Amino acid sequence: MRSDFLSLRQVDKRFPVEDGELHVLDDISLNIRQGEFISIVGGSGCGKSTLLRLLVGLEQASGGSLQLDGAPIEGTDPERGIVFQDHRLYPWLTVEDNVLLALLNSPLSKAERLQRVHEHLRLVGLEAFARAWPAQLSGGMSQRVAIARGLVNRPKILLLDEPFGALDALTRAQLQEELARIWLAEGITTVLVTHDVDEAVFLGDRVVVMQPRPGKIGRIVEVDLPHPRHRDHPRLHELRSDILRDFARH
């Protein structure tokens, strides 16, 4: 397994604003192993979403390079799946059709696509809701559908932008377990952006701690615990306190 499956080199991002430009990301360098789960944690406004948008191809870097599996990242591509904080399901389509839409430009046959959709709805435990409308789903269920949609193209990496940020604590914990299970089952390289340090250490093989204005990598914390993990493991608490101390200092 290559250690620079996903590779960011001196990535820089600036947005033009009224009085000049806003420096959002500064000198982001990071190598991610194939199959690794990376958590990126940082306060609001430190450029986490921007970083993910660069990775998915919705924004272009102002400097530096981003590569996936040896090829430069340019524009969006089905080999990079994303789950946004707001599930972004289309309300006029059923659950099944929402996921199916992600395969609109795939070379698969119609039957294969449907099979693929149901396989992924089963993966997130929502096969029974294939014909439901998004308005009928709870926040947690919608986010599961979004995960199924993010995975249905069998991407090389899965990007998640605070996917559980809007959920209540119980549902959030449940979906974190679910995500860990899916990640173990699929073995997919995953980048999770969050402002929840507990979530970051519980799920990540490594936790990238970001600092604001401009957003840069503060440090990278190795979470040396095998999966599946137990949420109450003392080591997780240690790491969490350690990272939180970091935030308190800045």
Added chain:
Amino acid sequence: MNTTLVRSPLFAGRRWPNLVPPLRWLALKSCALLLPAALLLLWHTAVVRQWVSAQILPPPSLVLETLLTLWHSGDLWFELSISLQRVLIGAAMGSVLGLLLGLSMGLSRRVEAYLLPLFQAISQVPVLGWIPLLMMLVGIDETLKYLVIAHAVLVPLTINTFSGIRAIPPSYLEVAQVYRFNLAQRLRRVILPAALPSLFTGLRFALTKGWIALVTVELLASSEGLGYLMVDGRQMFQLDQVIVAMLMVGLVGLVLDKGLALLETRLQRWQRQAF
């Protein structure tokens, strides 16, 4: 009190607490008929007591009689079908053009920059204001009616399509970008469904306006149609015929609007599906 009755806060089962739901629904709906019934009674009384001369205001019974006569002779259906045909052709022309205009302005800032100011200026002139100029240009034949209706339909439909597209959340379009939809896929899968509610609002409003515009132009320049039936009735001092035509105009307008509303709810099943 039965708890299943407490649904709508306004009619929380207070008025007819003892009726079963279908009957209560009927009771609620028949409220809409109370005022018309009262007006009818007033009308009748006014004629019978000779508050107004029967030459000026014919009694309801005569209007009904005229309605039936005109219907059975086929005259009413003839004028009605002419008007309907005009409004359908004109509205179809205006709708296609309005959709295209609204879509292209909604999709492209450049087209918007070129067209929107002119369009807004043109739409400030009321439909009636166009009739004299159009009469000079195309005469008073069918083309005039089509153009007047088309124009009446065009303005609200363009504006609603345009603003409906501009109101689509960027996040919906980003999803389309993530899955690399081309323009046709974006239109069909995202833009049109997302703009559909506002498109329908535009269409309903447009059709109502188009229908009114038609009757107006028929009053001014026509030898057929419901508007003409009114003019004809007035000239021959047959107010019963005028009132019959008015009733038909109102009825058709209502049916057109309700028909579109029904179509809208059918197309937007997903909006009614929340728990």
